[in-house]
Amino acid sequence: MYREHYGLIRLPFEMTPDPSMLYLGESHREGLATLLYAVQAGKGFALLTGEVGTGKTTLLHSLLGQLDASTASAFIFNPRLESLDFFRLLFDEYQIEHDCQTKAEYLLALNRFLIDRLAHDQQTVLIIDEAQQLPAAMLEEVRLLSNLETPTAKLLQIMLVGQPELNEMLARPELRQLRQRVVLRHHLRPFDAKELDTYVDERLSLAGYTGKGVFNRSARREIFRVTGGVPRLVNVVCDGALLAGYARQTTSVGAGLIEEVAADLGLNGADSELEAKAEGTPTQTRPRQRLGWLRRWM
DSSP states (O other): OOHHHHTOSSOTTOSSOOGGGOOOOHHHHHHHHHHHHHHHTTOSEEEEEEOTTSSHHHHHHHHHHHSOTTOEEEEEOOOOOOHHHHHHHHHHHHTOOOOOOSHHHHHHHHHHHHHHHHHTTOOEEEEETTGGGSOHHHHHHHHHHTTOBOSSOBSOEEEEEEOTHHHHHHTSGGGHHHHHHOOEEEEEOOOOHHHHHHHHHHHHHHTTOOSSOSBOHHHHHHHHHHHTTOHHHHHHHHHHHHHHHHHTTOSOBOHHHHHHHHHHTTOOOHHHHHHHHHHTSOOOOOOOOOOGGGGGTO
């Protein structure tokens, strides 16, 4: 609703992982390079972790867009499945038309499928998002898939993607065999202040903005303070600030408006929260004007 107000052709801070709006910070570029190398070199197991909202799923969509057209990929984003349901979903993703009733039948059919693809020099990728939600028994099932191999090649390239809790799960003694299979790891970090600046500018530019600047310097510092550089939070705050600016008929957003939007969204800033935890005291904030109407538009 605010596009015309700012001279935009599209919304700049949507939450969907739109490849056309992709911006990669240094950590994201390193992560994408790691995942591409894992597939192209046939490394077998790779691990990508990051806090909520740091762009893991967006990075995976970018990876899928850069894989060779002959690469078959399965993207499992709801890993809380029973064993047979997992294989049914896997076969649906790979478009394997084979009627299986038992896990053994699924494994035999999958092995034949992978051997045939290897014979044609074609890679096969399995991506499991939100892998920290997998129970230990299901993680073991995934590990057993890595046993599908020839003496010279891994038949299936497996990527486990999840929040930092995934590392804690893999540290368990009963999962040491899986942990030892992981040959490449990368942890996504949030944007630093400079990357956040570039990210905001890039998003606005791709949305058609040609003005002198919506967010002034103090606003950008405040965005970084309240979001900690987490891309998802940056999108939420910037979108809310543009909406609030439209409501007030201003084309320039300052730190005060960012502060109000962040307060309405319950964001106190990473720095103040960390300090409060370290001191064992609740974070103190001064009373701010509330934009209660904002939530109705988010």
